Amino acid sequence: MNTFIAVTQLIFTVVIGLYFLMQILDTKSADSALKAESKKELEKISKLEKISLTKPLSEITRPTSANEIIGQNDGIKALTCAICSKNPKHVIIYGPCGVGKTAAARVILEKAKKMGISPFKSDAKFIEADATTMRSDERSIADPLIGSVHDPIYQGASFYGSLGIPQIKLGAVSKAHGGVLFLDEIGELSTMQLNRLLKVLEDSRVFFESAYYSSEDKNIPPHIHKIFKEGYPADFRLIGATTRSPEEIPDAVRSRCTEIFFNPLTRNDICRIVKNAILKSGFLMEEGGENLISLYAKNGRDAVNIVEMCINLVEVEARDKITLTDIEWVVQSQKYFPIYFEAPNQSQKEGKEGVVNALCVTSFFQGAVMEIECTIKKCDNKNGSVKITGIITEQDIEYKNGHYKKPSDVKNSVENAITVIKSIANFEICDYNIHINFPGFVPVDGPSAGAAIFLAIYSAFYKKRVLPSVAITGELSIHGLIKRVGGVYEKIEAAKKMGIKKVIIPCENYLESHKVSDIEIVPVNNVFDIIKECFPKEGDLHRYDENVIRSAKKSD
Numbered sequence: 001m002n003t004f005i006a007v008t009q010l011i012f013t014v015v016i017g018l019y020f021l022m023q024i025l026d027t028k029s030a031d032s033a034l035k036a037e038s039k040k041e042l043e044k045i046s047k048l049e050k051i052s053l054t055k056p057l058s059e060i061t062r063p064t065s066a067n068e069i070i071g072q073n074d075g076i077k078a079l080t081c082a083i084c085s086k087n088p089k090h091v092i093i094y095g096p097c098g099v100g101k102t103a104a105a106r107v108i109l110e111k112a113k114k115m116g117i118s119p120f121k122s123d124a125k126f127i128e129a130d131a132t133t134m135r136s137d138e139r140s141i142a143d144p145l146i147g148s149v150h151d152p153i154y155q156g157a158s159f160y161g162s163l164g165i166p167q168i169k170l171g172a173v174s175k176a177h178g179g180v181l182f183l184d185e186i187g188e189l190s191t192m193q194l195n196r197l198l199k200v201l202e203d204s205r206v207f208f209e210s211a212y213y214s215s216e217d218k219n220i221p222p223h224i225h226k227i228f229k230e231g232y233p234a235d236f237r238l239i240g241a242t243t244r245s246p247e248e249i250p251d252a253v254r255s256r257c258t259e260i261f262f263n264p265l266t267r268n269d270i271c272r273i274v275k276n277a278i279l280k281s282g283f284l285m286e287e288g289g290e291n292l293i294s295l296y297a298k299n300g301r302d303a304v305n306i307v308e309m310c311i312n313l314v315e316v317e318a319r320d321k322i323t324l325t326d327i328e329w330v331v332q333s334q335k336y337f338p339i340y341f342e343a344p345n346q347s348q349k350e351g352k353e354g355v356v357n358a359l360c361v362t363s364f365f366q367g368a369v370m371e372i373e374c375t376i377k378k379c380d381n382k383n384g385s386v387k388i389t390g391i392i393t394e395q396d397i398e399y400k401n402g403h404y405k406k407p408s409d410v411k412n413s414v415e416n417a418i419t420v421i422k423s424i425a426n427f428e429i430c431d432y433n434i435h436i437n438f439p440g441f442v443p444v445d446g447p448s449a450g451a452a453i454f455l456a457i458y459s460a461f462y463k464k465r466v467l468p469s470v471a472i473t474g475e476l477s478i479h480g481l482i483k484r485v486g487g488v489y490e491k492i493e494a495a496k497k498m499g500i501k502k503v504i505i506p507c508e509n510y511l512e513s514h515k516v517s518d519i520e521i522v523p524v525n526n527v528f529d530i531i532k533e534c535f536p537k538e539g540d541l542h543r544y545d546e547n548v549i550r551s552a553k554k555s556d
Contacts, residue, residue: 057308058301061277066107068276069100070300071269075262079104082258083180083237084112088119090201090238092186092254094246095262098299101241102128104262105182124179127236129172131188145189146196147171147232149210165220166210168227173200176236186240187249198252201238205231264366266497270294270303277307283314284321292327296336306330351468354460358452359473359495359503361487367494369471372449373437374456384430388414390438410438413450413476417457420480420527425461448485450476451504454527455534466534469501480527484508495519504533 063069066076075093082089093101109126112118134145142148150167172181183189189197200206213220213228238257242249246259265273274290274297297303309330310322330336354374362368388411414436421427436453451474459466473491475483488509495503502520510523524530 057277057281057311058304060280061273061304063100063103063107066104066111069104069107070272070276071265072100072104072262075260076104076108078258078260079108080111082260083108083239084115084118086117086119088112088237090240090257091260092240092242092249092257093260093262094242094244096243096264096299098301099262099265100300101262102182102184105180105239105241109180120180121178125176126180126182127172127176128182128184131183131185131240134172134183134189134193142169143171143193143196145171145173145193146200147174147206147208149208149213151210151212164212165217165224166212168208168224168232170232171206173197173234173236174206174232177233179236181236181238183238183240185242186253187242187244191250194250194253197238198256200234201256203231204233204235206234207231265299267294270297270300273300273303274307277304278322281307281311283311285310286321286323289322289324289327292324293331295338296331298339302336306334306336309334351465353463353465354456355468356452356456356459356466357468357471357500358449359471359491360448361490367487367490367492369494369498369500371439372452372456373439374453374460375435376457376460377433378431379433382430384428384432385434386414386418386429387433387435388437389435410447410449410453413447413453416450416476416478417454419478420454420476421457421461423480424527427461447475448473448487450474451482451506451524451527451530455530458527458531464535467502469499470504470534471495471498471500471502472504472530474504474506474524476527482506482524482526482530492519492521504530 066080069076075095079091079093082091093105095101106126109120109124112120113122113124129145131145147168147170150169208228208231210228213224215225215229240253240257246254271290271294274285274293278285278290293303293306297306306327307322310326313326313330314320314322354376356372356374358370358372360368360370418427418429418434422429434457436456452472454476455466455472458464471491473485473488475485477483484506488505492503492505496518500519502522504522504524507523507525510521522533524533
């Protein structure tokens with residue numbers, strides 16, 4: 001019996017020994033296979049690292065200092081004040097694509113690190129992220145912006161997962177600690193992400209939650225206890241960039257940030273960018289090439305892309321100089337459409353009847369000069385009409401059960417202008433066919449075109465020409481008063497660039513600084529002032545009671 005037991009124990013001992021021996025051999029074999037596979041992958045990566053293509057021209061021409069960012073002097077100055085001071089601010093940069101928002105944020109941080117008053121250290125990081133790709137799921141399993149917790153159920157057989165320990169995955173806000181988090185297209189973040197981001201901005205820390213965390217669990221490492229109890233540091237400065245308008249960004253975000261506006265690039269700016277790209281590329285360009293490119297490039301990125309394609313063309317054809325023919329071929333083959341920068345036709349010294357230059361503000365608060373056309377024809381059947389053409393925008397107004405279209409302010413301005421014309425002239429709509437056009441395929445909205453619309457109707461009705469060197473802006477009341485409008489500074493700057501000699505603005509907008517302007521700035525109170533300013537030699541060719549205007553002004 002004892003012999004049987006001894007034999008049985010021996011057999012079990014041998015079996016167990018063989019089992020563990022096989023486990024050890026399998027582990028060693030697996031380790032050897034893993035090392036061999038890892039060695040192959042490292043060799044493969046090493047070979048790939050030895051292969052590199054040349055840098056694109058956009059990388060070569062990327063600005064390395066604030067002085068190299070073209071056309072954004074005011075924006076760069078404002079960004080410098082916001083970031084390089086003793087107490088840097090969170091910032092939102094508004095502006096179209098390709099005008100230098102990202103490059104400006106990079107160079108300004110580098111500048112701040114070199115200033116003694118700045119809290120940014122020499123090793124402060126610039127973390128760049130695209131908000132359009134910062135997607136998170138409802139369970140917060142993955143959140144590349146804020147960070148997330150990987151609970152054991154999602155970790156599988158990992159070290160932390162096998163011990164039932166939740167694992168912290170840091171997001172961009174924590175990686176940017178002590179530096180700058182640049183969020184491109186910040187307006188694309190979801191409401192939930194924005195709310196979580198605002199919480200981080202307020203606390204300068206990220207707090208995590210997990211149903212698997214227990215403060216009494218001794219298996220959880222001390223550093224994870226510290227993160228769950230105190231949060232993870234995330235003290236950074238946010239620089240958000242967007243192509244959206246300020247109204248599309250939540251007020252909660254805007255109120256915490258300094259808002260800075262980058263302008264669309266002018267034609268001269270594009271020319272400077274082209275010259276810089278040509279200089280850094282080492283190629284030659286035929287004279288006038290930068291002017292030709294500036295007719296087609298909407299921004300700096302377009303300009304550099306056109307130059308780079310021209311360089312590729314001359315390289316393929318073994319030449320060293322870009323010709324105007326090369327540029328024409330590139331813009332045609334790449335389907336670039338011309339952008340016109342035409343000034344008002346100064347050759348027609350007397351102008352045209354019913355044609356008036358109006359001042360407006362386009363997207364990103366850029367001033368512009370646009371024409372307003374009006375024709376008036378007598379009709380015999382008392383069936384007159386008013387036709388308005390051009391791109392007249394309407395605004396979506398949301399309410400509890402849906403939305404409705406708010407009529408364009410331009411249409412309201414037309415009605416106001418007709419009301420005023422009826423009060424000063426023998427004018428009935430039923431006797432005339434009126435056609436008002438806003439040419440140029442430029443979306444028009446806002447009440448600031450009211451004064452210009454009135455002047456166009458008046459010019460067409462009395463067949464009096466307005467000089468093309470005159471431009472006007474102002475809201476028109478039904479009593480003929482010219483009311484305050486926005487964007488006057490931008491409008492005056494646009495008028496200067498377009499060769500305008502005289503600008504008519506509301507008295508309420510007039511500043512003493514306008515006296516030293518390069519052009520004549522004329523403040524007006526009412527339509528009577530406009531008529532006298534535009535037709536000084538014609539006298540009063542209408543029945544007009546100035547007392548009506550005066551009494552209306554007093555009542556206002």
